[in-house]
Amino acid sequence: SQKIEQNSEALNIQEGKTATLTCNxxxxxxxxxxxxxxxxGRGPVFLLLIRENEKEKRKERLKxxxxxxxxxxxxxxxxxxxxxxxxxxxxxxxxxxGNTPLVFGKGTRLSVIA
Amino acid sequence: KAGVTQTPRxxxxxxxxxxxxxxxxxxxxxxxxxxxxxxxQGLQFLFEYFSETQRNKGNFPGRFSGRQxxxxxxxxxxxxxxxxxxxxxxxxxxxxxPGETQYFGPGTRLLVL
Numbered sequence: 676s677q678k679i680e681q682n683s684e685a686l687n688i689q690e691g692k693t694a695t696l697t698c699n700x701x702x703x704x705x706x707x708x709x710x711x712x713x714x715x716g717r718g719p720v721f722l723l724l725i726r727e728n729e730k731e732k733r734k735e736r737l738k739x740x741x742x743x744x745x746x747x748x749x750x751x752x753x754x755x756x757x758x759x760x761x762x763x764x765x766x767x768x769x770x771x772x773g774n775t776p777l778v779f780g781k782g783t784r785l786s787v788i789a
Numbered sequence: 790k791a792g793v794t795q796t797p798r799x800x801x802x803x804x805x806x807x808x809x810x811x812x813x814x815x816x817x818x819x820x821x822x823x824x825x826x827x828x829x830q831g832l833q834f835l836f837e838y839f840s841e842t843q844r845n846k847g848n849f850p851g852r853f854s855g856r857q858x859x860x861x862x863x864x865x866x867x868x869x870x871x872x873x874x875x876x877x878x879x880x881x882x883x884x885x886x887p888g889e890t891q892y893f894g895p896g897t898r899l900l901v902l
Binding site for chain 1: 793822824830831832834837845847877879881886887888889890891892893894895896898
């Protein structure tokens with residue numbers, strides 16, 4: 676069956692450390708994968724998109740990798756801050772053409788402790 | 790550009806009632822998708838509209854319906870509400886396709902008593 680899984684439901688990390696979140700998928704062939712941030716009671720906000728031919732993408736303190744062999748994406752936040760505390764969702768386009776709705780993981784709730 | 794707006798933000802209804810939620814997408818975005826979010830199931834796709842036509846549909850009962858107007862604004866309706874319909878309902882828009890980057894509204898929190 677098709678699955679998209681974010682391994683950790685919750686992750687606690689000390690301020691200043693690097694947070695690493697994992698997204699695994701099975702029986703999908705996405706052309707790209709997206710990461711979103713969601714704060715409590717609000718809608719998700721798009722952060723980064725990485726394509727299948729890109730190994731790594733960076734934006735400020737954020738870094739995303741995409742390994743189509745392992746069927747895995749890693750999301751890193753370096754020098755984490757309490758303001759980074761939120762739920763992070765990964766999402767993929769199931770058929771890879773952009774014409775099918777995104778499938779979302781259930782998210783990882785990140786808490787950065789001062 | 791103004792973001793996606795949703796009204797109302799909060800609703801309390803009782804079982805058996807019906808509810809209509811409204812969404813205004815980002816100007817120029819023609820694809821509007823609706824999602825239901827619950828703690829147990831995460832974000833579940835309801836349906837997607839493009840040019841006033843339902844183009845994609847998720848695995849929800851017929852009590853859930855929607856429509857899109859010529860100005861791309863969209864509404865979703867839930868009839869005969871059940872306790873399990875309590876959730877955050879999110880509307881998202883994108884330029885043309887549901888698999889593109891989605892821009893979400895703040896959501897409507899529905900509580901069914």
